Amino acid sequence: MAGISGGKPTQMTMAQAINAGLRRALEDDAKTLIMGEDVGKLGGVFRVTDGLQKDFGEDRVVDTPLAESGIVGTAIGLALAGYRPVVEIQFDGFVYPAYDQIVSQLAKMHARALGHVKMPVVVRIPYGGGIGAVEHHSESPEAYFAHTAGLRVVSPSNPVDAYWMIQQAIKSDDPVVYFEPKRRYWTKAEIDPAAAPDPLHSARVVREGTDCTLVAYGPMVQTCLDAAGAAAADDGRNLEVIDLRSLSPVDFDTIEASVKRTGRLVVVHEAPTFLGMGSEIAARITERCFYHLEAPVLRVGGYHSPYPPSRIEEEYLPDLDRVLDAVDRSLAW
Amino acid sequence: MAVDHVGGPATGAGLPDPVRPDLDTSQTPGLVQLLTPEGERVEHPDWSIDLTDDEYRGLYRDLVLVRRFDAEATALQRQGELGLWASLLGQEAAQVGSGRALGAADYAFPTYREHGVAWCRGVDPLNLLGMFRGVNHGGWDPNSNNFHLYTIVIGSQALHAVGYAMGQQRSGTDGAVVAYFGDGASSQGDVNEAFTFAAVFNAPVVFFCQNNQWAISEPTERQMRVPLYQRAAGFGFPGVRVDGNDVLACLAVTRGALERARRGEGPMLIEAFTYRMGAHTTSDDPTRYRLAAELEAWKLKDPIERLKAYLHKNGLADAEFFADLEAESDELAKRVRHGVRNMPDPDPTLMFEHAYAEPHRLVDEERAEFTAYHASFKDQGQEGGH
Numbered sequence: 001m002a003g004i005s006g007g008k009p010t011q012m013t014m015a016q017a018i019n020a021g022l023r024r025a026l027e028d029d030a031k032t033l034i035m036g037e038d039v040g041k042l043g044g045v046f047r048v049t050d051g052l053q054k055d056f057g058e059d060r061v062v063d064t065p066l067a068e069s070g071i072v073g074t075a076i077g078l079a080l081a082g083y084r085p086v087v088e089i090q091f092d093g094f095v096y097p098a099y100d101q102i103v104s105q106l107a108k109m110h111a112r113a114l115g116h117v118k119m120p121v122v123v124r125i126p127y128g129g130g131i132g133a134v135e136h137h138s139e140s141p142e143a144y145f146a147h148t149a150g151l152r153v154v155s156p157s158n159p160v161d162a163y164w165m166i167q168q169a170i171k172s173d174d175p176v177v178y179f180e181p182k183r184r185y186w187t188k189a190e191i192d193p194a195a196a197p198d199p200l201h202s203a204r205v206v207r208e209g210t211d212c213t214l215v216a217y218g219p220m221v222q223t224c225l226d227a228a229g230a231a232a233a234d235d236g237r238n239l240e241v242i243d244l245r246s247l248s249p250v251d252f253d254t255i256e257a258s259v260k261r262t263g264r265l266v267v268v269h270e271a272p273t274f275l276g277m278g279s280e281i282a283a284r285i286t287e288r289c290f291y292h293l294e295a296p297v298l299r300v301g302g303y304h305s306p307y308p309p310s311r312i313e314e315e316y317l318p319d320l321d322r323v324l325d326a327v328d329r330s331l332a333w
Numbered sequence: 334m335a336v337d338h339v340g341g342p343a344t345g346a347g348l349p350d351p352v353r354p355d356l357d358t359s360q361t362p363g364l365v366q367l368l369t370p371e372g373e374r375v376e377h378p379d380w381s382i383d384l385t386d387d388e389y390r391g392l393y394r395d396l397v398l399v400r401r402f403d404a405e406a407t408a409l410q411r412q413g414e415l416g417l418w419a420s421l422l423g424q425e426a427a428q429v430g431s432g433r434a435l436g437a438a439d440y441a442f443p444t445y446r447e448h449g450v451a452w453c454r455g456v457d458p459l460n461l462l463g464m465f466r467g468v469n470h471g472g473w474d475p476n477s478n479n480f481h482l483y484t485i486v487i488g489s490q491a492l493h494a495v496g497y498a499m500g501q502q503r504s505g506t507d508g509a510v511v512a513y514f515g516d517g518a519s520s521q522g523d524v525n526e527a528f529t530f531a532a533v534f535n536a537p538v539v540f541f542c543q544n545n546q547w548a549i550s551e552p553t554e555r556q557m558r559v560p561l562y563q564r565a566a567g568f569g570f571p572g573v574r575v576d577g578n579d580v581l582a583c584l585a586v587t588r589g590a591l592e593r594a595r596r597g598e599g600p601m602l603i604e605a606f607t608y609r610m611g612a613h614t615t616s617d618d619p620t621r622y623r624l625a626a627e628l629e630a631w632k633l634k635d636p637i638e639r640l641k642a643y644l645h646k647n648g649l650a651d652a653e654f655f656a657d658l659e660a661e662s663d664e665l666a667k668r669v670r671h672g673v674r675n676m677p678d679p680d681p682t683l684m685f686e687h688a689y690a691e692p693h694r695l696v697d698e699e700r701a702e703f704t705a706y707h708a709s710f711k712d713q714g715q716e717g718g719h
Contacts, residue, residue, distance in 0.1 A: 059503055065533055070492055070526035077442075077496020080481070081504065101523075104486050105493070108470075111687040112482055116474035118690045149688050149696070173690040201694065249694040 009192040015185040017159035018048050018124075021166035022086065024193075026056050032170060033078060035062045035071055036088030036124075045090055046126055046185055068098035075121050076105055084120045084170055092127040093136025099144070106175045107150030118173040122166070126182040127155075128219045128270050129317055132310040139307055140271035145177045146248040146280075153247040154200060155179035157221035159189040161245060164197035172200070179247075181219035203251035205258060209240035212264040212327050215255055215281060217244035220268045220318060227323040239327065247277055255281065256288045263294035264330045268318050273301035295333030298326045364574050364606065367581040370634040372642025374581075382585040386649050392580050393644060394658055395429040396637045399449040401662040402458050405669050406448075406465070410615045414673050415465045419446045423578070423610030426636030427543045429453060430583025431511060431605070434591055437479070438508030440501075442494035445483040446543075447513050454480040458665070459672040468679055479508075488514055488521030491540065495527045498536035498594075509537040509594040511587070517548025519564065520556045528568040528600075537594035539587060540565075540602040543577060545609035550622040565602035577607030578636040608634070681707075 004010045004020050012020065025032045034049055034056075040063035043050030053061035064071050068089060075085035089095045095102075102123060109119050129138030146153045152174050156162040162180070169176035198204060206221065207228050214224040221243045228239040240258050244250065259265050265285055267278035278299035285297055300318045308316045365380050384392075403421050410418040421428060428449025435441060441450055451461055456478050463469040464483065471482035481497075484490035494512030501508050518524050519542060531538050544561050546553055553561070565572030575586045583605055590601040608631040612619050644650040685700040 065526070065529050067522075067526040067529060069523055070530050073489065073492025073523060073526065074496030074499060074530050077493040077498070078500045079496075080475070080493065081497045081500025083500055083503070097522075100486065101489065101492065105484075105489050109482075110690050112470040112472070113475065113687075114469060114472040115687040115690065116472075116476070152689075152693070174693075249696075251694075 004191060004193045007193050009190050011188055012159050012163075012191050013186050013188050014156070014159040014162045014180070015046055015048050017163040017189070017191055018166050018180065019050055019052070020191065020193075021163045022049065022052060023055075025084075025086070025167050025170040026052065026060060029084060029170075031083045033060050033062060033083050033085045034088070035064050035075060035085055037064060037066050037071075037090050039063060039088050044088060046182065048124075048126075048180070048185075049088065068094055068096075069101050072098040072101040072106060072121075072123065076101065076109065076119065079119050079121050080117060084122075086122040086124060086166075086170060089123060089125045091137045092125055092139040092141055095123075095125055095141060098123075102145070102151070102175075102177070103148050107148045109150075110174070111150060119175045120170070120173050121175045122169045122172075123175070123177045124166075124180060125177065126180045126185075128181050128183055129307065129310075129313050130183040130219065132313070134310070135307070138310070138313065140269065140302065142177075142179055142247055143271055143276050146277065150175065151248060152176045152201070153179070154245060155181065155218035155247060156245065157181065157184065157216075157218055157243050159187065160191055160195075161243075163191050163193075165200060165245070168197065168200040179218055183219050184222065187222070198245075201246040201249050201251060203245055203254040204243045205240060205254065206243045207239070207241040209238040210262060211238045212266060212330055213240045213242060213255070213258040213262045214266050214268060214323065214327075215242045215244055216268040217247065217277070219270060223318060223320060224268055224323060227320045227327070230320055231324060231327060237327070237331075244277075250277075250281065250284075252281075252284050252288065255285055259285055259289045260292045263292055264327075265289075265293070265297045266300060266323065266326045266330055267297065268300045268323055268326075270302055270317055272304050273299040274304050276301055295330040298330050300326045364576055365582045365586055366576040366579050367585060368579045368639055368643060370578070370639050372639045372646055374643065377582075380582065380585045380589060382581050382588075384581070389640070389644060389649055390654065392429060392433065392584070393637070393640050393650070394661075395433065395449070395452065396425045396580060396640065397658055398662055398665055399425050399429060399452050400637060401666055402452070402669060403448055405666040406462060407611070407615065409462075409670065409673050410465070415462060415615075416467050417465050417614055417616060419465075419614045420611040421446050421448050423608045423631065423636070424543055424545055425449050426580035426640075427541075427577040427583050427605035427607045430580040431513075431541050431587040431603070434584050434587035435479075435511060436508070436591070438506055439591060440479040440481070440494075440497055440508060440510045441513065442481045442490040442497070442510065443483055443513045444487075444490065444515065444518070445485050446515075447483070450513065451478075451480055454478040456480050458669055459676070462669070462673050463676065466673060466676055468676055469683075488518040488523040488527075490514070491518070491521075491524045491527035492530070495531045495534075495536050495538050498531070498538040499534055501537055502534070507595055509539065509591045511539045511541050511591070513541050513543070515542065515548065516544040516546065516553050516556055516561060517551065518542075519561055528565070528570075528602075531600040532569045535597065535599040537597070538600045539590040539594055540600060541587065541605065542602065543605045543607055545577075545607050547609050547613070547619070547623065549613040549617060550619075552623075560604070562602055562604035570600045570602065572602040572604065574604045574606055577605030578634045578639070580636060580640060607636075
């Protein structure tokens with residue numbers, strides 16, 4: 001992959017868009033490093049780092065030993081030495097060996113040092129289900145990280161945001177956990193490298209509507225857009241869809257403004273609903289919009305069970321029908 | 334063919350004890366020692382050191398001042414001025430020896446007990462006490478003295494040290510790194526991952542393990558079945574056991590390991606064989622798990638007494654030197670005592686100040702709510718809540 005040739009708008013998959021964003025970050029700042037398992041010659045198991053080691057060398061695109069805590073722990077040391085490491089965790093379910101380094105060290109170092117050191121580390125995690133994978137390859141652990149002060153957490157839903165948000169994450173002086181919706185890696189869009197991106201931590205209304213607000217992020221944004229399309233075509237309902245984009249901090253202002261117009265809110269994510277992002281959004285929007293709400297905030301998500309075997313994962317994951325079922329319940333309240 | 338024995342007791346109880354006999358360091362083959370417990374200079378075939386009289390006196394001064402600072406901190410905890418203290422009593426030589434081996438461009442990654450290394454790096458002792466008093470979680474600028482913040486989670490800093498060394502490799506600086514940890518930490522995955530990363534990337538890092546024989550209440554045989562320094566061989570770099578109560582040996586071996594690392598020859602493990610003469614921390618009671626006789630045996634190997642004996646025997650220090658040093662110790666203790674007692678509590682809004690380097694909407698909102706909440710009491714003419 002050669003990135004965006006000549007700075008012209010180019011059609012790309014999300015995986016290619018992240019690759020192009022990483023390439024640009026490597027070009028812009030010699031202190032940017034990429035680290036992870038199989039990120040070099042192989043280009044990562046999803047090919048997100050394809051070709052980068054060839055062009056930037058083994059010292060900047062580093063194939064590490066197979067040890068996640070070691071990857072994040074050494075990235076912290078490299079950040080202390082003035083580098084901006086971007087580490088890849090190969091799959092969502094493999095981040096837990098690094099959890100201690102992320103939560104106890106990476107997130108807290110700046111506060112522990114009273115601001116004397118910064119931790120510009122990006123942890124990239126392909127996440128979510130829907131690809132028919134074996135156990136530990138389909139999880140959505142974002143709430144664990146959003147719950148931790150000191151971390152920023154974002155998740156793009158489309159190639160354009162993926163391209164810009166990875167560069168913004170790398171420029172941040174705080175650690176950023178960057179969740180990549182792996183089932184959307186192959187969706188395509190045109191990337192214009194001369195465009196001006198939205199701020200990293202802003203939500204975006206991606207479909208305007210008046211009857212009910214849907215909030216989603218990452219893989220579920222397209223599911224909600226599909227649901228809104230079906231609701232308009234089949235029932236003449238007019239649903240608003242918000243792409244949250246940032247999970248810490250959350251842009252509650254954008255959600256609040258929407259809910260004050262529609263009076264109804266359904267939050268959708270793949271992660272289990274219990275203590276998930278939807279719980280926090282429900283609580284905060286209830287506080288902010290109590291007299292505007294026509295129905296309780298509803299959540300659609302995974303169940304409180306270990307992620308199921310792939311033959312039944314479609315029953316676990318929210319889909320168009322489950323989203324519309326929740327919309328029906330909200331409207332019938 | 335008869336199989337004599339398959340497997341062993343599941344718990345490990347009853348297995349022969351391969352480690353404990355090593356407690357008698359005189360029985361350890363290869364132990365690097367340059368100054369005996371009786372204060373005799375001895376030579377070692379692989380490691381040597383040549384110091385000036387001033388340097389001998391300087392090391393002795395370091396040892397005495399560090400022990401005095403440590404004793405003062407223990408006393409301040411007993412008086413309620415500190416919430417906790419992790420004493421280095423008995424480990425002064427390991428810390429001063431390795432600490433004085435560090436050059437200006439080198440970097441140290443400590444545990445929470447490296448007060449002697451901090452001293453050698455020029456960190457103000459008062460800076461170390463903030464976290465134990467509870468006014469911060471460390472808070473000093475690590476880059477001021479190339480001395481990272483104390484790390485409490487056991488072994489985490491070994492990876493930070495290796496990462497920092499990988500950074501030095503890439504930046505082409507001539508510095509190297511020392512990662513400090515203890516015998517208990519050698520069981521941690523992070524330490525073993527640090528060994529792996531350091532080995533495969535040939536990182537300029539020295540792993541300096543103070544084996545003080547006890548991980549709170551657990552003796553070394555609960556952590557390992559081979560002498561600790563031998564673990565390095567499995568990772569592909571050299572390991573050496575040094576008399577951790579011999580400041581000369583610790584200095585010589587750490588110097589050599591750092592020079593080796595700077596030359597690009599990769600990591601090395603130093604096991605400083607020493608003894609935690611005090612409790613794990615002021616919250617611990619070692620009489621519940623170890624015999625007083627063990628402590629008495631180690632007192633005979635005291636790191637300070639042997640250097641004092643050497644200075645005396647060789648006429649390197651006179652009564653005036655010792656008297657001046659005692660006065661300096663008293664002055665240090667006084668300064669520390671005064672400094673701790675006058676260390677103010679932080680403003681409560683400190684908790685919001687450094688959560689992030691860049692503005693974070695939620696933190697800003699919560700800080701505003703917190704401030705408004707407290708202001709509401711002031712409006713009512715009260716100082717605080719409830």
